[in-house]
Amino acid sequence: MAKSQTNNQDSNKSQKKEKQEKKEKQKQNKENKNISDLKEKIDELEELTKKYLNGWKRARADYQNREKEIRKEKKEWMKFSNSQLIKELLYILDSFNHSLDQVPDDLADNDWVKGIVQISSQFEQFLKGQGVEKIKTIGQEFDPNLHEAVDSSNEELSKSNKIKKEVQAGYTMHDKVLRPAKVIIE
Helix, strand or coil, X not given: CHHHHHHHHHHHHHHHHHHHHHHHHHHHHHHHHHHHHHHHHHHHHHHHHHHHHHHHHHHHHHHHHHHHHHHHHHHHHHHHCCHHHHHHHHHHHHHHHHHHHCCCHHHCCCHHHHHHHHHHHHHHHHHHHCCEXXXXXXXXXXXXXXXXXXXXXXXXXXXXXXXXXXEECCEEEXXXXXXXXXXXXX
């Protein structure tokens, strides 16, 4: 009987050991599954992180590009902010030039006339400093982007598009037409 009791105890111990091993194996499998799930979750989160990071980088690049555009627009705006004032000043320059055209030849050497010529020259230099350039006309090819034809010296359509006379000077400001030149075409 002692032998069968020992066999029973050994069998119970063996069964308990098997149960214990089975529980440990199940526990290990469960831990492995949890680890696997966590690794999957980490991979998902890394992908999401990359997606958000790339989105942030794109947004930052878009922002920097917009900042550059704003600086460029501001610079352009500043460049032409005085254009309306300068347009008005051009009429004063026209008056100066018309008055100088009317000076009799015998008064051309008069100090007063020389002073007016000097003021007109200073005025033109000031405009040049603002990026204002006079549009070339007489002898040039007619360009509808720069010139406005007010008359044609020939009643028939002229084959020549050369400018014969300037009626009113035209000006550009930083290569944009401020006022087209009014001309007569041959």
